[in-house]
Amino acid sequence: MKKHIAHLALAAGLAASVALYAIAPQLDDYAVNILVLAGINIILAVSLNLVNGHTGQFSLGHAGFMAAGAYTSSIITLSLAPVLASAPAWQAQAAFFAALLAGGVFASFCGFLVGVPSLRLRGDYLAIVTLGFGEIIRVVIQNTDALGGARGLEGIPPYTNLLWTFGIATVAIYVVASLVNSTYGRGFISVRDDEIAAEAMGINTTKYKVVAFVIGAFFAGLAGGLYAHFISYIAPEGFNFLKSVDVVVMVILGGMGSTPGVAAAAVLLTLMNELLRDFEQYRMIVFALLLIVLMIVRPQGLLGNFQRRKRKASQP
Amino acid sequence: MDWANLTQQLINGLSLGAIYALIALGYTMVYGVLRFINFAHGDVFMIGAFAGLYVHRWLKPFFQWMPEFLSALLVLLLSMCLCAALGILIEKLAYKPLRQRSRLTVLITAIGVSLLLSYGAQLLFGAAPKGFPQLIKNETHDLPGAVSITTEQIVVLVVTLLLLVSLRFIVQKTRMGLAMRALSNNPTAASLMGVNTDAVISFTFGLGSALAAAAGIFFAMLYQAIDPFMGILPGIKAFVAAVLGGVGNIAGAALGGILIGLVETLVVGYSKNIGIPPGFRDAVAFVILILILMFKPAGLLGKSEREKV
Amino acid sequence: MLCGLLFSGCKKKDSAGNPDEIVIGEFASLTGATASFGQSAHKGVRMAVDEANANGGVLGKKLRLVTEDDQSKAGEAATVVRRMISREKPVAIIGEVASSRSLEAAPICQQNKIPMISPASTNPKVTQTGDYIFRVCFIDPFQGAVLAKFMLQRGWKNAAILTDVKQDYAVGLTDFFKDYFTKNGGTIVSEQSYSSGDKDFKAQLTSIRSTNPEAILVAGYYNEAGLIASQARELDIKVPLLGGDGWDSPSLVEVAGDAMEGNFFSNHFSAEDKSPAVQDFLAKYKAKYLESPDAMSALAYDATMLLFDAMKRSGTTDSAALRDAIASTSGFPAVTGNITLDANRNASKSAVILQIQNGKFRFVETVAP
Numbered sequence: 001m002k003k004h005i006a007h008l009a010l011a012a013g014l015a016a017s018v019a020l021y022a023i024a025p026q027l028d029d030y031a032v033n034i035l036v037l038a039g040i041n042i043i044l045a046v047s048l049n050l051v052n053g054h055t056g057q058f059s060l061g062h063a064g065f066m067a068a069g070a071y072t073s074s075i076i077t078l079s080l081a082p083v084l085a086s087a088p089a090w091q092a093q094a095a096f097f098a099a100l101l102a103g104g105v106f107a108s109f110c111g112f113l114v115g116v117p118s119l120r121l122r123g124d125y126l127a128i129v130t131l132g133f134g135e136i137i138r139v140v141i142q143n144t145d146a147l148g149g150a151r152g153l154e155g156i157p158p159y160t161n162l163l164w165t166f167g168i169a170t171v172a173i174y175v176v177a178s179l180v181n182s183t184y185g186r187g188f189i190s191v192r193d194d195e196i197a198a199e200a201m202g203i204n205t206t207k208y209k210v211v212a213f214v215i216g217a218f219f220a221g222l223a224g225g226l227y228a229h230f231i232s233y234i235a236p237e238g239f240n241f242l243k244s245v246d247v248v249v250m251v252i253l254g255g256m257g258s259t260p261g262v263a264a265a266a267v268l269l270t271l272m273n274e275l276l277r278d279f280e281q282y283r284m285i286v287f288a289l290l291l292i293v294l295m296i297v298r299p300q301g302l303l304g305n306f307q308r309r310k311r312k313a314s315q316p
Numbered sequence: 317m318d319w320a321n322l323t324q325q326l327i328n329g330l331s332l333g334a335i336y337a338l339i340a341l342g343y344t345m346v347y348g349v350l351r352f353i354n355f356a357h358g359d360v361f362m363i364g365a366f367a368g369l370y371v372h373r374w375l376k377p378f379f380q381w382m383p384e385f386l387s388a389l390l391v392l393l394l395s396m397c398l399c400a401a402l403g404i405l406i407e408k409l410a411y412k413p414l415r416q417r418s419r420l421t422v423l424i425t426a427i428g429v430s431l432l433l434s435y436g437a438q439l440l441f442g443a444a445p446k447g448f449p450q451l452i453k454n455e456t457h458d459l460p461g462a463v464s465i466t467t468e469q470i471v472v473l474v475v476t477l478l479l480l481v482s483l484r485f486i487v488q489k490t491r492m493g494l495a496m497r498a499l500s501n502n503p504t505a506a507s508l509m510g511v512n513t514d515a516v517i518s519f520t521f522g523l524g525s526a527l528a529a530a531a532g533i534f535f536a537m538l539y540q541a542i543d544p545f546m547g548i549l550p551g552i553k554a555f556v557a558a559v560l561g562g563v564g565n566i567a568g569a570a571l572g573g574i575l576i577g578l579v580e581t582l583v584v585g586y587s588k589n590i591g592i593p594p595g596f597r598d599a600v601a602f603v604i605l606i607l608i609l610m611f612k613p614a615g616l617l618g619k620s621e622r623e624k625v
Numbered sequence: 626m627l628c629g630l631l632f633s634g635c636k637k638k639d640s641a642g643n644p645d646e647i648v649i650g651e652f653a654s655l656t657g658a659t660a661s662f663g664q665s666a667h668k669g670v671r672m673a674v675d676e677a678n679a680n681g682g683v684l685g686k687k688l689r690l691v692t693e694d695d696q697s698k699a700g701e702a703a704t705v706v707r708r709m710i711s712r713e714k715p716v717a718i719i720g721e722v723a724s725s726r727s728l729e730a731a732p733i734c735q736q737n738k739i740p741m742i743s744p745a746s747t748n749p750k751v752t753q754t755g756d757y758i759f760r761v762c763f764i765d766p767f768q769g770a771v772l773a774k775f776m777l778q779r780g781w782k783n784a785a786i787l788t789d790v791k792q793d794y795a796v797g798l799t800d801f802f803k804d805y806f807t808k809n810g811g812t813i814v815s816e817q818s819y820s821s822g823d824k825d826f827k828a829q830l831t832s833i834r835s836t837n838p839e840a841i842l843v844a845g846y847y848n849e850a851g852l853i854a855s856q857a858r859e860l861d862i863k864v865p866l867l868g869g870d871g872w873d874s875p876s877l878v879e880v881a882g883d884a885m886e887g888n889f890f891s892n893h894f895s896a897e898d899k900s901p902a903v904q905d906f907l908a909k910y911k912a913k914y915l916e917s918p919d920a921m922s923a924l925a926y927d928a929t930m931l932l933f934d935a936m937k938r939s940g941t942t943d944s945a946a947l948r949d950a951i952a953s954t955s956g957f958p959a960v961t962g963n964i965t966l967d968a969n970r971n972a973s974k975s976a977v978i979l980q981i982q983n984g985k986f987r988f989v990e991t992v993a994p
Contacts, residue, residue, distance in 0.1 A: 028711035029737070033704055058420060117610055124353040124423050128555055129609065132602030142791060142820070143595040151793030154728045154750050158736075231703045233728045237791065238699030241548065245431065252424055274704075280696055281656060284435040291428030296413045299421050321835045324860070328827035443657050443697070445848050447880040456859050466859045539824030540852055541880050546824070584828035587817075594818045594829060595790045 006178045013170030021163035032162065034274055036230050039165035040223045041266040043172045045250040046259055047219030050176050052248070053256035054185075055212040056192025058127040061114065061134030062220050062247045065107040067239035068137055069221025070228040071147055073103035074156045077229065081157060096159040100168075100225040107221025108214045110137065115213035134244055142236040152235030153228075160230035168226065169263075172219045177259045179215070188212055192257070249287050252294070255301025265302070320462040325585040326578065331469045331538060333577020334476040338531035339554030340561070340569035341483065342524030348500035348564040349520050352419060355426035356406060358551015359433035360399055360525045364532025365448070365542040366441060367395035372449050388451040392475075392533055396526040403525025404518050412514075437544035445543040448536040472534045479530060480570055483523070487566060492519055500564060553580075553601040560608050562618020571616065576601055646687045647942055649674060649932070650715030650739075652705050652730060654723065657697025659846075661874060662722040662921050666744055667692060668914055669925030670719050673933070676909070683933050684940065691715060695726055702726035706733050715739065716942040717951075719928050722921055724748030724793055731758045738944045740951055742932055744924040745893070747870070748793055752970040757948055759970045761928045761959065762893055763994070765794065768869050769801025771891050771976045771992045776840050776867065777809055785815040785838035787829055787853060789845030792821055798844040798869050814838050819849065826853050830860050840864050846871040851880030858884040865889060873920045878984045885981045889989065893920040894961040895977045897988040906960040920961070927959035 024032055044062060051059045076099035077084070084092045114133045121129060141147050148154075179185040187208045190198035199205050228234045246269075254265030276283050294302060339361050346354045371394045379387040410429050414422050452471060456464050487493035495516045498506040507513050535550065536542045557576045561568025580600050587594040608615065651670050654663030674690045677683055691713045693705035702721060709715060710733065717740040721727045727746040734741035735755035743751055743760040747768060752758045776784060784806060789795040803813060815836040817829035830853070833841060841857070843850050843866050850872050857866065865888050872890040896907055896917060906926065910918040918926075934957055936942060939950035957964045962974040978989040 029733075030704075030708040030711035033707040037704070056420065058423060117606055121609060121613075124355075124419055125559075125609065127355075127423060128353070128552065129602075129606060131552065132556075132599075132605055136599045136602055139596055139599040143593045149793075150789075150791045150796055151748070151750075152725060152728070155732075155754070158732065227700075231700060231729055232732045233703075233725070235699060235725050235793070237725070245427070248427070256420075274708075277694075277705075280694070281435075281439050284431060285439060288428045288430075288432035288435060292410050292425050292432065295417075295421050295425040295428065296410075299417065318835055321831060324831045324834075325828055328825070328831065332825055442660070444661055444876070445880070447851075447876070450882075454859065456861055458861075464859075464861050535824065540855055541824065541848060545822075549822075581825075581828045585832050588832075593790075595820055597823070598820065 006174065006181070009177075010170060010174040013173065014167060017163055017166035017170060020166055021161060024162050034270060035162055036160060036165050036226070038267045038270040039162070039169045040226050040230075041247075041250060041270050042169040042263045043165075043219050043223040043226070044247045045254065045262045045266040046169075046172050046176050047216045047223070048247050049251050049254070049256065049259060049262045050180070050188070051212045051216040052251050053258070053262065054176075054180050054188045054192065055209060056195075057209060057212065058124070059114075059130040059213070059216070060127050060241070060244050060248065061130035061132075061137075062216075063239040063241070063243035064130075064134030064137035065110055065217040065220035066224035066227070066243070067141060067234075067236065068110045068217075068224065069100075069103035069107040070224030070234050070239070071103075071141060071153070072106040072221070073099040073225035074153050074228045074234060075147070076102055077157055077159070078153065078155070081155075084157070092157070093159065096157075096164075096229065100164075100222055100229075103225040104218045104221040107224065108218035111213040111215075111217025111220075112210060114217075115210035131241060131244070134239075134241065138236045138239055141239075148235070150236065152233060154233045156228050156232045156234065158229060158232050160226045165226055165230075168219075168222050172222075173259060173263060175215070175219075180259070189257070249291065252291060253287075253302045258301065261301060321585070323459075323461065323463045325581050327463065327465050327469065328585075329578035329581030330574065331472045331534075331577075332581060333574035334472055335531045335535050335538075335573075336550065336554045336557045336577050337570040337573025338476060338479065338527045338534070339550060340557040340573040341480075341566060342528045343555050343558040344561070344564055344566060344569040345496070345520050345524045347558070348566075349496060349503075349517055350411070352422045353426065353555065354411075354521075354524075355423065356429035356433060357524065357528060358547035358549075358554070359430050359437075360403055360406075360547075361528040361532045361535070361551060361554075362437060362542070362544065362547030363402060363433060364395055364399045364525075364529030365536040365546065366437060366532075367398045367529060368392070368451075368533040368536060369446065369448055369542065371395055371398075372451065384452055388471075391451055392530060395533055396529045399529030399532075400522035400526040403521040403528075407518060407521040412517075434544050434547065441544060443544065445541040448540050448542055451533075451537055468537050472538060475530070476534070479527060483527070483566065486523070492516065496520060549598060556601045556605040559605060559615055562615025565615065565617045568615055568617035576604065579604065643689075646689045647683060647936075648689050648691055648713050648715040649929070650706075650709045650713060650718040650720075651690060651692045652695050652702060652709065652718065652720040652726075653692065654697040654721065654726070655692070655694035659697045659723060661876070662745075663694070663697070665919050665921035666720075666722050666925035668910075669744070669918070669922035669927075670929045672910060672913055672922075673926045673929035675913075677930075677933050683936050684942070688933075695721070697723075697726075699725070700729070702729040703733060706730040710734075710737050710739060716936075716944070717742065717932050717947060719744065719925065719932070721746060724751055727751045728754070731755070734758065738948075740932075740944065740948050742928040742951070744928040745870070745921055748797055749971075756952070756970070757944075759951055759966060761931055761961070761964055761972045762870075762924055763974055763976055764971050765797035765869075766801040767994060768891055768976060769798050769803075770805040771978070772798075772842060772867055772869065773802050773806035773809065773811065774992060775889070775891070775978055775990075776806065776842075777811055779840075781839040781865075782811050783814045783837070783839045784811060785833040785836060785841045786813060786817070787826070787833065787841060787843050787845075788816070788818045789821050789849060790818040792845060792871075794869075794871060795844040795846075798871075799842070802842055802844070819845070819853075821846065821849060823849065824852060826856050827860060830857050830862060834860055834862050838864060841866050843868045844871075847874040847877040848880070851877050851885065854881040854888060855884035867891075870920060873986075875919075878981060886983075887981065889978055889980050891976045891992070892979050892986075893976065894923050895979055895986065895988040897986075898977070902958055902960050923960045927961050927964065931957050931959065931964060 250265045254262035495511045557572035558569045561572030584594045695702040722745040724746040727743045731754035747765045788799040868890040935950035939946045954966045964972045975993045979986040
């Protein structure tokens with residue numbers, strides 16, 4: 001039953017992506033800009049939610065995976081650019097898709113590297129290690145001339161459109177949601193709820209943590225690739241710690257472990273960013289206060305009531 | 317081997333390490349009593365530097381009547397008091413309601429507090445770096461063998477040492493210190509024995525924040541410019557220092573801080589010789605962190621603790 | 626509901642807005658880490674627009690300036706420029722100071738065929754984006770060569786370099802400096818780097834000190850340059866430090882104090898220049914804002930005035946015609962020197978060398994291209 005709903009949602013999401021793509025010419029550039037950013041944020045938030053929400057690990061390095069994907073895919077399309085410029089559009093789009101996938105795969109490899117040391121770490125330690133990994137990725141890019149170093153990469157072909165963005169966002173939501181709702185995926189939640197008990201029940205917690213990191217990083221890498229091929233210019237500074245925090249805020253406000261809530265929060269925060277442009281300086285202060293108050297009065301998140309789940313008080 | 321160069325790098329690394337050590341102590345003490353990482357500690361360090369700037373600005377008219385070391389001491393002590401109050405306030409408002417909640421909830425709150433402090437500071441003080449006044453007349457003293465040390469570096473090293481000695485005294489010889497150790501050993505037993513848990517936690521936060529404020533002022537003294545996001549990196553590096561020394565271990569935090577400061581400075585100073593670009597400076601601490609967590613998670617001076625079911 | 630909000634205002638509009646006005650777009654970092662550059666530039670643009678309006682506008686129409694803040698943040702420049710182009714339909718866009726943010730906006734302006742004039746992005750790649758992208762400042766290769774030339778003239782043949790590897794501008798400056806310097810008989814004795822936001826440069830400076838350079842190039846922005854100068858003096862390094870236009874800010878001396886004395890940097894203009902264009906600009910700027918202009922405000926003013934000049938010459942605000950008029954700018958009398966745009970849409974103009982004396986930026990000499 002649930003499976004049918006998931007497939008239906010997948011089909012509906014893809015149809016909506018096509019519809020959005022179809023009406024895109026009717027929209028002005030700014031509206032398209034906001035929609036693409038919203039789509040990218042959905043991918044980032046939903047994928048981070050798999051790690052932070054469903055599996056109960058705490059990653060602060062999502063921007064690093066995004067950077068890994070953005071740079072990998074951009075290097076590929078940039079090196080193919082002379083060939084693709086004269087090739088038919090469908091070939092360029094196919095090459096773009098392949099580049100995106102390569103970026104995702106490389107990002108998931110980075111996710112694997114982070115996942116491994118995380119096996120022996122818990123909550124707060126892991127947060128700092130992932131933050132460190134994110135920073136290391138940034139520092140390496142910054143000091144690598146082949147990647148443009150601090151100067152960044154410019155002239156990336158603008159292949160990203162609404163179809164790619166929302167198509168991938170739909171797939172990300174589908175994959176994460178059906179993974180978590182599957183028998184296999186219950187393991188993620190068991191790792192979050194009580195790691196020791198899960199281990200005692202014969203669940204390979206190690207494997208679940210690594211899988212969560214790898215899948216989360218894969219989609220972050222895709223999001224990075226989409227971003228790079230939308231803005232056409234990337235520099236390491238754009239993938240710093242504060243970018244990771246932006247995604248974390250979406251996940252927490254949306255409600256950790258609630259895929260619809262997190263996706264909604266991603267869209268809402270993207271829009272708020274635009275609507276509150278004149279109050280930019282207050283925006284982060286409001287978010288920070290919201291985080292603190294939320295944790296005290298409503299730890300399941302602002303929109304977390306889509307999937308209310310009983311949470312037990314954690315060990316002292 | 318160029319010994320003068322090496323000695324000079326060691327002096328520079330030591331004064332940077334002293335600052336990391338002071339911040340690391342705050343992490344370690346809070347972890348000792350509450351078992352969580354106070355993510356906002358680096359921002360208290362930043363607020364300490366800004367407190368120094370403004371205290372100096374407000375009290376400037378009075379400084380002409382007192383010797384230089386007294387005015388500098390006044391700025392230091394007042395800023396430490398302000399930050400101690402801030403630390404206690406943060407604990408009371410944000411962390412105390414979460415005492416029995418999961419670690420993750422507390423961590424998120426701490427990130428919230430950290431963001432609130434840095435973006436709040438940006439709103440109040442502006443994003444552009446601000447110059448920090450010279451608290452003491454800074455002179456360069458030549459040491460034998462083409463090595464030099466500045467007055468500020470001497471002050472930082474001496475005052476840090478004094479602070480460390482007094483901290484050790486507080487923890488080992490006073491009733492409050494005894495209570496802190498009891499709480500860190502076994503919270504339930506401590507409270508059953510009549511230790512006022514709330515008071516001890518408040519005291520720990522105040523003490524840690526005061527040390528962070530001192531570190532903030534030293535940092536600003538040595539490097540002259542302060543900005544609202546200056547706390548992020550030193551804060552994280554100091555956390556690494558705390559882990560390196562063994563979280564919860566006070567001597568370990570001091571040792572870890574000094575080591576991180578030294579390693580970082582040497583990596584930058586000898587980047588050509590070891591083939592690591594100096595741009596990798598900020599990655600050094602994280603590589604150390606990952607190595608220590610993989611091979612000796614209890615830290616250099618810590619003892620390993622098994623998680624109980 | 627939010628979707629409705631998003632779409633209602635966003636339908637493509639064909640109306641050109643008010644026919645009696647010409648919209649000029651500007652994007653700048655009014656807040657965030659490089660707010661001081663953005664605000665200076667904005668003052669320059671504002672002054673040019675007000676001045677033109679006071680003289681009856683351009684082509685008989687009033688000018689309306691639309692300014693967007695990109696918060697000194699990656700990604701924001703692209704968003705605000707798209708917003709401006711979609712909503713306000715500007716005929717041309719002025720911006721940005723930082724090359725990284727100009728590089729984000731340039732493809733969008735190019736795609737929409739809206740001329741973009743950057744006041745101060747010195748990275749060569751900015752104008753390579755396309756034929757609608759211009760700049761009124763010199764580029765990094767030229768500035769690097771100017772500094773190298775100046776050092777060699779003074780007989781400083783052994784130079785050390787300290788580069789901010791986090792800033793594209795600084796890395797570019799260093800590359801071109803090295804190229805010119807070593808080809809013309811100079812030796813680089815030490816090459817060190819740092820990242821913006823660093824506060825501790827003693828390790829790098831100690832290494833530099835052990836190589837005994839005669840001068841040190843500090844390629845980076847004023848925040849760190851000030852700290853580097855004072856830490857260099859603490860380590861007893863007495864040779865002069867040199868920098869590029871990124872040093873141009875009152876904060877340079879504020880942070881470093883006496884340690885900055887005697888150092889040099891290259892810049893776009895000097896307030897001490899006695900030419901009437903500069904003096905006239907100074908007087909007007911001081912009257913309007915009660916403070917002295919810096920190079921960013923002068924360049925932004927020039928960029929805007931050059932745009933108005935091109936509009937007058939082409940007699941229309943049609944984008945292709947306006948583009949051609951800007952491209953054919955030759956010998957335009959600007960505050961920062963006469964501007965001729967070359968085939969690569971870069972300004973070919975001279976640079977000045979300034980020295981810090983008694984906390985002031987003193988004019989030393991002009992270096993021609």
